[in-house]
Amino acid sequence: MTDTLEGSTNETEQLARWQRFRENRNNALAEEHGWLTLTSLQWLTPEPSPVELVPGLWSTSESVGLETAVLTAHAEDGLVFDEEGDPVDGTFSAHLSNEESLNWVRYGTIVVELAMRGGRYAIRTRDSESPTRTEFSGVPVFDFDPEWVLEATWEPYPEPREVPISTANPLVDGIHRSAGEVVFRRNGHEYRLQAEQGKLGDLTITFHDETNGRTTEDWRKVTTARPRPNGSVTLDFNRSINYPSAFTPYGTCPMPVRDNSLDLAVEAGEKMLDDGE
Template sequence: MSSPTTATDAQLARWERFRAGRHTALATEHGWLTLTSFQWLESDPAQVELAPGLWSTDGSTAFLSASAADGLTLVQTGEPVDGTVSAVLQDEDSLMWVQYGGDDGQQVVVELAMRADKYAIRTRDNSSPVLTEFHGVPSYDYNPEWVIQGRFEAYEEPRDVPIGTANPLVDGVHRSVGEVVFRVPGVPHEIRLHAEEEKLGALNVTFHDETNGATTDEWRKVFIPKPRPDGSVVIDFNRSINYPSAFTPYGTCPMPVRGNSIDVRVEAGEKLPQD
């Protein structure tokens, strides 16, 4: 970037609160740091790794058969699974379905998920060392020069753009509602990045930059507050964060839209997680 700019105490305090909240959110029970497997369900009832019972799907419905001795209970009701239970999801939906293990019978939660119109399960184990040994995500020091003024150019209608995901067997769709447009020093042209809409009109931008694979993960995302009435936005790249796939091989996180790249090193926000 250009000549250094000094952060104010208020800016640093807000950023530190953001980082603390981020770490708290990551370190939750049965959160992203607890994923220990991702397995597709087959048509014939079969055992799976790390979870008791027999699991299957007929394409539209998922089935689990178990006896009371397996120790599985339904997450939502606590009722033991003794026989066959079923669940139906829409594509991209997930359900924290059953749990087992530990002193309270809740150490591991099995998440049912539908990805690419196929059923899969993911085990979420609170004893995973990724969680128990978590001490925060490394990040660049706060740099006020990476608080960028830009504008949002909304599309008349959202556009569904095919994308890849962190799982090569799962394709994704990015619902672009418009483009965030801005400039950064060292790049002669305007940067244009597809954006998705979040709650309350905020935007989510998934992007590549020149730090990827060196000091940062292969891609990151940044949330942008709701655009002002004139379309202007403030993009704080100090708040760029990793997707769950940076912490676990069992994520199906969306990749950036082709061309959602910044042609410089964005030395702000989260770095690669520590081993």
């Protein structure tokens, strides 16, 4: 009787934590210029050129081996710098390293994000009035299932490995910095998934599973806390989430490494947006 009560209490606490996780997740997606607000992805060229949705002439320039993005506009165009709020009046440049992003300027309800992807500069427009955001009511999810909260083992590599991968944008190649493998058992079988490790020791796993294309998006990711000193880690697939590319065609999100495909139907976490349930 005691074991049953303790088990019930633990599951109640897990459910409450998951519900808070879901609320925070939906709130983050619905931020004023978050992932639900992307309305374009446009690559910059050396020739100063207009772009869609915002004024100005946009281009790239290379000087002394340093490539920059360049914007020319006049105060009457209505562009202002995102942080300072000062009008863009003249010619300005910015430099980013690969994979970096910068919310550079604003135009009404639009923030223009400058990004460096695959060694090329692009801008993405983020409009707070995008219907994807204004009509958002939360991501569909499977019901919480304690059976998908698994104890796993972290097996770090001696040194991280850089593995070439594809991304949601066929023009952009990516790199997965595999720091090791998360090992778990399900239905009597052992599974291994490569993970990237964050600065605080947390692990992020990008994976395919057998629900993809039926009830879930083509791939998802799940993040764990820092592994314990003995190498154990809790892998909670109820916290599997979609990448931004599930919400917008303008994402450059990483695909899983080749070996991160589970012959399991992970019926936990976020579903595809048009699942209809």
